[in-house]
Amino acid sequence: QVQLQESGPGLVKPSQTLSLTCTVSGGSISSGSYYWSWIRQPAGKGLEWIGRIYTSGSTSYNPSLKSRVTISIDTSKNQFSLKLTSVTAADTAVYYCASQLGYFDYWGQGALVTVSS
Amino acid sequence: EIVLTQSPATLSLSPGERATLSCRASQSISNYLAWYQQKPGQAPRLLFYDASNRATGIPARFSGSGSGTDFTLTISSLEPEDFAVYYCQQRTNWPPMITFGPGTKVDIK
Numbered sequence: 509q510v511q512l513q514e515s516g517p518g519l520v521k522p523s524q525t526l527s528l529t530c531t532v533s534g535g536s537i538s539s540g541s542y543y544w545s546w547i548r549q550p551a552g553k554g555l556e557w558i559g560r561i562y563t564s565g566s567t568s569y570n571p572s573l574k575s576r577v578t579i580s581i582d583t584s585k586n587q588f589s590l591k592l593t594s595v596t597a598a599d600t601a602v603y604y605c606a607s608q609l610g611y612f613d614y615w616g617q618g619a620l621v622t623v624s625s
Numbered sequence: 626e627i628v629l630t631q632s633p634a635t636l637s638l639s640p641g642e643r644a645t646l647s648c649r650a651s652q653s654i655s656n657y658l659a660w661y662q663q664k665p666g667q668a669p670r671l672l673f674y675d676a677s678n679r680a681t682g683i684p685a686r687f688s689g690s691g692s693g694t695d696f697t698l699t700i701s702s703l704e705p706e707d708f709a710v711y712y713c714q715q716r717t718n719w720p721p722m723i724t725f726g727p728g729t730k731v732d733i734k
Contacts, residue, residue, distance in 0.1 A: 553726055567631055570723075604669075606668075616668065617668060
């Protein structure tokens with residue numbers, strides 16, 4: 509069974525860059541037809557899709573975040589990563605990584621990132 | 626952008642009762658809809674994909690239906706572990722975009 513685990517700083521200063529990594533275990537990130545996505549959820553609110561990457565490196569982003577987001581993949585480490593630039597308090601959320609074969613079937617446990625000085 | 630609307634926002638029911646949750650899309654999405662269950666402190670769990678296909682391990686008391694713009698998630702008889710927030714989610718292939726509904730909270734009456 510595929511497992512995903514987010515890692516990265518839990519506190520980021522305003523205007524800086526949020527960086528998270530998702531490590532995939534139990535399967536190769538290069539196998540199959542999976543997309544690898546990032547989704548976030550502010551406390552007490554709903555889910556927002558940030559973007560995704562395919563094993564080829566092809567990416568798609570939510571238009572509302574596109575100008576600030578970069579998702580990359582490192583197949584040698586079985587990891588994919590998220591960078592979100594120029595963060596503000598509005599970017600404070602639990603960030604999930606998830607695998608998508610059509611829909612999100614496997615999720616990480618989530619990583620809380622707080623934007624604060 | 627396709628907008629998903631869920632109703633009601635909150636559903637207060639007792640164990641054993643039937644729950645009916647609605648998800649409406651702002652334009653037709655065929656059957657490209659999923660339902661997720663989220664409990665406090667946990668990641669969402671996939672319940673249904675392509676509107677009516679039950680995901681692995683999901684009990685038969687859950688059912689999903691609909692196509693086009695109107696979708697329904699039904700829980701035939703609520704168990705204590707079913708009290709949670711439920712989200713619908715749609716996907717479009719081009720341009721690639723994924724959106725979630727705002728969620729329906731099913732709480733204990």
